[in-house]
Amino acid sequence: MVSLSLRESLLNPRTLRELLSSPRTFKFPDDVHLRVGGENAAYASVVKDPSAKTGLALGGPLSHIIEVLAQTMNFSYSVLQSPDRSFGAKLPNGSWTGLMGLVEREEVDIGLGPLVLSESRAEAVDFVERVTNLQLRVLAGKRNPELNPWGFLHPLGPLVWLGLVAAMVCVSAASLAVGERSRRFSQRWYKRAFELFHAHLGILLRQDLPNWFSRGREMMVVGSWMLVAMVVTMGYSSTLVSLLAARNIPQPINSLRDLVDSDSVVVMKPKTAFTDFFENAPGGVYKEVGDLRHVGRVEYAVHQEHSRILDTLVRGGIHTFIEADYNSFKLMADDFRRKGRCDFYQSRDTFLASPMSLVVPRGSPLLAAINHRIRALHAAGLVNYWMEKAIADIRFCLNAPSTITVMEPLSLRVCWGMFTVWAGGLVMSFCVFVLEIAGAKISSSRHA
Numbered sequence: 001m002v003s004l005s006l007r008e009s010l011l012n013p014r015t016l017r018e019l020l021s022s023p024r025t026f027k028f029p030d031d032v033h034l035r036v037g038g039e040n041a042a043y044a045s046v047v048k049d050p051s052a053k054t055g056l057a058l059g060g061p062l063s064h065i066i067e068v069l070a071q072t073m074n075f076s077y078s079v080l081q082s083p084d085r086s087f088g089a090k091l092p093n094g095s096w097t098g099l100m101g102l103v104e105r106e107e108v109d110i111g112l113g114p115l116v117l118s119e120s121r122a123e124a125v126d127f128v129e130r131v132t133n134l135q136l137r138v139l140a141g142k143r144n145p146e147l148n149p150w151g152f153l154h155p156l157g158p159l160v161w162l163g164l165v166a167a168m169v170c171v172s173a174a175s176l177a178v179g180e181r182s183r184r185f186s187q188r189w190y191k192r193a194f195e196l197f198h199a200h201l202g203i204l205l206r207q208d209l210p211n212w213f214s215r216g217r218e219m220m221v222v223g224s225w226m227l228v229a230m231v232v233t234m235g236y237s238s239t240l241v242s243l244l245a246a247r248n249i250p251q252p253i254n255s256l257r258d259l260v261d262s263d264s265v266v267v268m269k270p271k272t273a274f275t276d277f278f279e280n281a282p283g284g285v286y287k288e289v290g291d292l293r294h295v296g297r298v299e300y301a302v303h304q305e306h307s308r309i310l311d312t313l314v315r316g317g318i319h320t321f322i323e324a325d326y327n328s329f330k331l332m333a334d335d336f337r338r339k340g341r342c343d344f345y346q347s348r349d350t351f352l353a354s355p356m357s358l359v360v361p362r363g364s365p366l367l368a369a370i371n372h373r374i375r376a377l378h379a380a381g382l383v384n385y386w387m388e389k390a391i392a393d394i395r396f397c398l399n400a401p402s403t404i405t406v407m408e409p410l411s412l413r414v415c416w417g418m419f420t421v422w423a424g425g426l427v428m429s430f431c432v433f434v435l436e437i438a439g440a441k442i443s444s445s446r447h448a
Contacts, residue, residue, distance in 0.1 A: 041060070080108050114356040125361060
């Protein structure tokens with residue numbers, strides 16, 4: 001028996017009347033064969049199937065929607081894909097490419113997509129009930145763990161460092177004021193002040209005290225400063241040990257602004273609603289992203305190439321994706337299953353959130369019947385279940401830490417900041433020494 005097309009089936013007035021009057025319970029009374037358009041994405045994909053009529057079949061979590069529609073409405077279907085393998089963009093003459101073009105020209109009866117709802121698309125086709133929501137993120141590769149060679153300055157904040165210097169000045173001034181009279185007038189006050197400051201610095205650095213420093217009325221000042229120095233140095237030491245054992249995994253791109261300001265090359269799908277938006281944005285950061293194509297920082301790649309690009313260009317490289325968050329989750333989850341580790345991260349910021357759904361040709365009588373079944377699938381929680389099941393492994397990467405702890409010997413690469421400070425101190429000391437000798441010679445020559 002030859003199957004009827006949708007148009008042939010609806011030539012029967014009774015079938016059409018029942019479809020329009022009872023869309024919730026409608027089933028085709030005849031053997032009807034529909035054409036379903038598909039495209040490749042994480043939500044749903046088109047796969048080769050030699051046993052199928054067109055050699056193609058549907059895959060992905062949302063392909064179950066077509067199966068449910070086929071079972072509950074009693075139709076069979078074949079899968080078609082556009083020649084340019086895209087979701088579709090509007091051409092200057094008003095026609096559409098990709099999956100949108102197939103639906104607009106009624107070459108297919110249902111477009112699975114799912115497609116992002118936009119004003120221009122809604123003028124060309126009819127969107128059914130919302131299937132899911134999409135929001136874009138930047139997907140980038142994690143860089144190698146780093147340890148800041150100047151990390152020995154980080155256990156204390158800038159205000160604490162400044163406060164320590166101010167406290168040493170105040171304690172030195174107090175010691176100068178309460179010091180014994182005989183020592184106070186035995187030498188010039190500024191030399192005495194410098195000696196006191198140097199002695200209090202020695203306390204902070206856990207150095208020994210001079211004999212003359214721990215007697216008399218100075219003992220109260222010295223004791224209070226020793227207590228403060230002990231607390232600060234113990235806190236500094238313990239925090240420094242933690243910082244030296246920690247490695248930060250850089251994740252620098254967390255917004256579109258970060259992406260524009262970086263030197264990263266952006267990879268996007270061609271001929272989508274979002275690429276069209278970026279390329280025609282009137283201003284702001286979206287226009288700046290679109291203008292990156294003029295400086296060679298935008299590349300276009302279809303969904304089938306994303307796994308290869310992720311593995312070869314994004315991993316440890318300067319390429320990044322602007323992609324739907326679910327597509328990014330799927331790429332990260334699949335990579336985790338292959339590699340057993342999480343080498344990628346998503347930006348914290350999301351942008352251009354939009355609803356997504358199936359589409360049918362303008363004025364299609366199938367719209368109401370499909371809407372009832374989409375609502376029933378949402379009520380049963382099946383859409384979320386299908387989508388979450390496909391990316392179950394993403395939970396390991398979403399909670400991956402940005403800082404890791406390592407146990408290894410300290411290398412020069414880690415400690416060169418401290419040695420730089422030490423070498424700088426030696427150079428300054430040598431310069432002061434040279435100036436002192438020069439000053440002494442000048443003074444002696446004048447006296448001669």
